[in-house]
Amino acid sequence: MHIIGAGGQAKVIIDILLTSNQEINGVWDENPSIKAVLDQPICGNFNDFKASGHQPVIIAIGNNLTRKKIAEDLSIGFGKAIHPKSAISQLTSIGEGTVVMANASVNVGTTIGKHVIINTNASVDHDCIIGDYAHISPQVGIGGGVHVGEGSHIGIGASVKHGVKIGKWATVGAGAVVIRDIPDYAVAVGNPTKVIKYNSV
Numbered sequence: 001m002h003i004i005g006a007g008g009q010a011k012v013i014i015d016i017l018l019t020s021n022q023e024i025n026g027v028w029d030e031n032p033s034i035k036a037v038l039d040q041p042i043c044g045n046f047n048d049f050k051a052s053g054h055q056p057v058i059i060a061i062g063n064n065l066t067r068k069k070i071a072e073d074l075s076i077g078f079g080k081a082i083h084p085k086s087a088i089s090q091l092t093s094i095g096e097g098t099v100v101m102a103n104a105s106v107n108v109g110t111t112i113g114k115h116v117i118i119n120t121n122a123s124v125d126h127d128c129i130i131g132d133y134a135h136i137s138p139q140v141g142i143g144g145g146v147h148v149g150e151g152s153h154i155g156i157g158a159s160v161k162h163g164v165k166i167g168k169w170a171t172v173g174a175g176a177v178v179i180r181d182i183p184d185y186a187v188a189v190g191n192p193t194k195v196i197k198y199n200s201v
Contacts, residue, residue, distance in 0.1 A: 001079045003027045004049060004070060005060035006037040009117075013060045013099055014038050016081040026054065050074065058097060059115060064151045064169075065201055068133045071097060071115050078115070086118075095132065113150070131168065149184065151201070169201045 001022055003010050006029035014037065017024055026043040027036075034042055043049070049057070056079035061067045071078070078097035082088065087105040094100070095114035103121045106112065110124055113132035120138040124130065128142055131150035136142065140154050143162030148154065152166050155174035166172065166182045173189030182188045185199045 002054050002057040003060050006034045009062045010060035013081045016083045064133045067115050
């Protein structure tokens, strides 16, 4: 497996791969001052990786929009990194490039898109749809039948009531309590959530 990015996200993914006994073939990053991450040497930058033809790869970039732009610029095979201490129903679909971290749970009937981050201790209940490039932060609790749109970010410790729809490229603040739908591009915070502005994406 190859990894694009050498920051904190890469460290977590490297740990997942090592814990899962998966081989790490190379790490690639744009910052020339970074020579290695967790003893994994940096092989070159993004253009070097594209020229190499290597695959599969996981994009270890936390920013959802950046992750999308890189993914769309590559026409290769993507891998997955799923921590062995996560709890994932066998009746769940998980797209390419997605990362599921330690102690996360994903329940029956849920569909998780491409290049999604399901972070540490997050809980996604039954029959949810998590759109491509979304990020479900640590300690988030998502009830059954929730739909999270493409590129949306649910902040650390947020709670989402069952059946709620969160639009695309929305941001839900840390610790927020979502009891009603959130529109596309909205930034919503508080308990219960209130839209305070809109993202420009």
